[in-house]
Amino acid sequence: MANNISSNTKNRLPFYLEYLRKIYTEGQVNISSGAIAQALNLGEVQVRKDLASVSSNGKPKVGYEIVNLIKDLEDYLGYKDTDDAVVFGAGKLGMALLDYQGFLECGLNLVGAFDVDKKKHGVSESGKIIEGNEYFPSFNKDNKVKIGILCVPENNAQEVCDFMIQNGIKAILNFAPIHLNVPKDIIVKNENLAYSLALLSIELKSKEKNK
Amino acid sequence: MANNISSNTKNRLPFYLEYLRKIYTEGQVNISSGAIAQALNLGEVQVRKDLASVSSNGKPKVGYEIVNLIKDLEDYLGYKDTDDAVVFGAGKLGMALLDYQGFLECGLNLVGAFDVDKKKHGVSESGKIIEGNEYFPSFNKDNKVKIGILCVPENNAQEVCDFMIQNGIKAILNFAPIHLNVPKDIIVKNENLAYSLALLSIELKSKEKNK
DNA sequence: TAGATTGTTAATCGATTAACAATC
DNA sequence: TAGATTGTTAATCGATTAACAATC
Numbered sequence: 289m290a291n292n293i294s295s296n297t298k299n300r301l302p303f304y305l306e307y308l309r310k311i312y313t314e315g316q317v318n319i320s321s322g323a324i325a326q327a328l329n330l331g332e333v334q335v336r337k338d339l340a341s342v343s344s345n346g347k348p349k350v351g352y353e354i355v356n357l358i359k360d361l362e363d364y365l366g367y368k369d370t371d372d373a374v375v376f377g378a379g380k381l382g383m384a385l386l387d388y389q390g391f392l393e394c395g396l397n398l399v400g401a402f403d404v405d406k407k408k409h410g411v412s413e414s415g416k417i418i419e420g421n422e423y424f425p426s427f428n429k430d431n432k433v434k435i436g437i438l439c440v441p442e443n444n445a446q447e448v449c450d451f452m453i454q455n456g457i458k459a460i461l462n463f464a465p466i467h468l469n470v471p472k473d474i475i476v477k478n479e480n481l482a483y484s485l486a487l488l489s490i491e492l493k494s495k496e497k498n499k
Numbered sequence: 500m501a502n503n504i505s506s507n508t509k510n511r512l513p514f515y516l517e518y519l520r521k522i523y524t525e526g527q528v529n530i531s532s533g534a535i536a537q538a539l540n541l542g543e544v545q546v547r548k549d550l551a552s553v554s555s556n557g558k559p560k561v562g563y564e565i566v567n568l569i570k571d572l573e574d575y576l577g578y579k580d581t582d583d584a585v586v587f588g589a590g591k592l593g594m595a596l597l598d599y600q601g602f603l604e605c606g607l608n609l610v611g612a613f614d615v616d617k618k619k620h621g622v623s624e625s626g627k628i629i630e631g632n633e634y635f636p637s638f639n640k641d642n643k644v645k646i647g648i649l650c651v652p653e654n655n656a657q658e659v660c661d662f663m664i665q666n667g668i669k670a671i672l673n674f675a676p677i678h679l680n681v682p683k684d685i686i687v688k689n690e691n692l693a694y695s696l697a698l699l700s701i702e703l704k705s706k707e708k709n710k
Numbered sequence: 711t712a713g714a715t716t717g718t719t720a721a722t723c724g725a726t727t728a729a730c731a732a733t734c
Numbered sequence: 735t736a737g738a739t740t741g742t743t744a745a746t747c748g749a750t751t752a753a754c755a756a757t758c
Contacts, residue, residue, distance in 0.1 A: 294725065298701065302694040303678055310677075320739065328678050332739095333727060340741060348734045348740045364701075371700045380595035385692065387591060390676055394697040435700055459703040461696050465601055466521075467514055467539050475706065477699050479692065481596065483513040485672050486605040488688050489582045489646055490509070490575075492670040495686065505749065531715065544717095544751060551717060559716045559758045 293341045300338055302394070303328055305361040312354045320351035367395040372433045374457075376448050377440035378403035378418045381463060385437060387414040399433065404444075421448070425455045434458040442466055504552045511549055513605070514539055516572040523565045531562035578606040583644045585668075587659050588651035589614035589629045592674060596648060598625040610644065615655075632659070636666045645669040653677055 307327055311319065321339070325332035339352065343360035346352045362368055373391075375382045378401045385391075386401050400417040402424050403409070409418050419427075436457040440448045445464035452460065459475040462468055465483065468476050518538055522530065532550065536543035550557065554571035557563045573579055584602075586593045589612045596602075597612050611628040613635050614620070620629050630638075647668040651659045656675035663671065670686040673679055676694065679687050 296725070298698055299694075302676075302691070302697065303689075306676055307678060322739080329680075331727065333729095333741095334725095336740065337726085337742090344741090346740050348732075349738045350734070351739070365697060366701055366704065367697070373696065373700075380591075380598060384591035384595040388692070390693040391696065394693040396693065396696055396700065434703060435696070437696070459699050461699055465513075465517055467518060469540075473706075475699060475702055477695060478514075479690075479695055480513070481599070481690065482601040482605040482607065483510075484688060484690055485584065485602065485607055485646070485648070486513065486576060486578070487509055488670045488672055488686060489584075489607065490577055491686055492645060493577065495684075507749070533715080542751065543715095544753095545749095547716065548718090548750085555717090557716050559756075560714045561758070562715070 297338045297341055300328075300330070301342065301361060301365060304335075304339065305358065305365065305367075308354050308358050308361070312358060316354060318351045319354055319357075321346070323351070365395070367393065370395050370397045371435065372397050372399050372431065373435035373437060374399055374424075374428075374433050375401035375437045375439060376403070376421070376452060377401070377438065377444075378405070378408040379439060379441075382437070382439035383412060385439065386412050386416050386418075389414075396435075398437075399431070403440075421451065424451070428456045432456060435461070437461045437463070438468075439463045508549045508552055511541070512553065512572060512576060515546075515550065516569065516576065516578075519565050519569050519572070523569060527565060529562045530565055530568075532557070534562070576606070578604065581606050581608045582646065583608050583610050583642065584646035584648060585610055585635075585639075585644050586612035586648045586650060587614070587632070587663060588612070588649065588655075589616070589619040590650060590652075593648070593650035594623060596650065597623050597627050597629075600625075607646075609648075610642070614651075632662065635662070639667045643667060646672075648672045648674070649679075650674045 304324065307324065321335040322332045325335045339346065339357065342364040343357055345356045373396055375386050375398060382401055386398050391398055398416065400419065402419055402421045404421050406420065409420060411417055434457060436452045438445060438449060438460055442464050445466055446468060449460060449468045449470065453470060453474055460468070462476055462478050463480070465480050470476055515535065518535065532546040533543045536546045550563065550568065553575040554568055556567045584607055586597050586609060593612055597609050602609055609627065611630065613630055613632045615632050617631065620631060622628055645668060647663045649656060649660060649671055653675050656677055657679060660671060660679045660681065664681060664685055671679065673687055673689050674691070676691050681687055
């Protein structure tokens with residue numbers, strides 16, 4: 289169980305967990321690194337190294353006991369103790385995220401959204417509250433939510449980002465297509481859907497050219 | 500202008516473009532690698548190397564002419580000639596993507612969505628059509644769209660993925676939280692929002708522990 | 711010419727893969 | 735014991751950074 293896990297390894301861990309959960313519900317008990325590697329299209333040494341970073345219950349000749357491996361992955365990924373997050377910007381994307389059920393099984397609870405537009409205020413389909421930004425400071429004095437999802441338009445993004453940080457947000461998942469300037473102790477992860485799709489399109493074109 | 504640009508470099512290119520467009524509208528004409536590096540929080544050698552892979556109009560002492568650099572980036576990223584894409588799964592996320600305006604300035608045109616659920620069929624807010632999956636084969640015989648966005652629930656994802664590929668899709672942006680099995684010539688990019696947020700939460704926790 | 715800034719070559723760093731010893 | 739499979743050490747590969755020569 290290493291202390292410093294590379295970020296590439298971390299990115300793969302949820303995929304292991306998802307696959308293991310699936311075959312566990314199918315009744316399988318043990319699995320080898322080779323079988324995992326084949327299913328997820330990875331190298332088998334890589335699988336062993338990745339898994340060794342969070343678990344140590346592989347048995348030579350037998351492989352890994354799936355139930356234990358799932359537990360170790362869930363422990364590391366923190367999917368057991370739920371963490372709160374808030375959404376800024378109640379546009380279509382913000383609302384889609386607010387009501388997305390998939391966060392729960394990753395240990396994340398979106399408590400609500402904030403938006404400057406009064407027309408957006410109210411309650412979402414799944415019962416989450418959407419309020420004005422002006423309520424966030426007092427809200428977060430009580431709730432101390434540290435994770436924020438930024439879904440506002442490009443031109444407000446930096447301003448809202450600053451506001452979030454002023455009121456206790458420490459980590460931001462940024463969907464606005466700009467680089468945010470933040471203090472060194474704040475974590476930002478850019479999740480730019482248009483960029484991702486555009487890069488996919490480039491890859492496709494260059495692939496077609498090279499054959 | 501290198502031929503093989505590393506994927507990390509590719510991921511940074513859209514951020515350069517966005518920043519350059521911004522300062523260009525602010526009236527700036529030239530910029531140095533150092534200034535870009537500072538604004539985007541990167542190393543200046545990295546900036547020069549990244550930019551050298553798509554452009555060659557940096558002038559010692561002067562820096563880069565912004566208008567040319569923008570052009571070179573847009574050319575490389577293909578933001579000039581528009582590419583079509585389709586959405587599978589007209590849930591909240593699928594609809595948010597379908598109506599998201601940001602794709603256009605990245606040269607991407609989402610032409611419509613397909614969903615098995617008849618209740619979803621019709622026209623989106625921005626006027627895009629949502630039809631049944633059964634129309635896709637004939638649709639794509641005519642249109643030959645190669646890029647698909649997969650937004651269906653986890654349990655249908657592999658099935659719909661196969662269906663997309665059968666009907667001419669070559670590159671898939673996958674929002675379902677599973678590993679898709681595809682032939683070698685198909686490009687898949689996983690875009691898992693819950694995983695991203697969960698990893699952000701882990702990073703935050705480990706940061707808090709280490710101080 | 712002198713100084714600033716680019717572009718590139720070499721050095722470092724980190725991640726992946728290969729080889730293999732440990733062990734159930 | 736023999737064979738399969740893990741875990742780890744060493745080798746390779748690729749990306750970042752440092753050093754520096756080219757040049758406007």
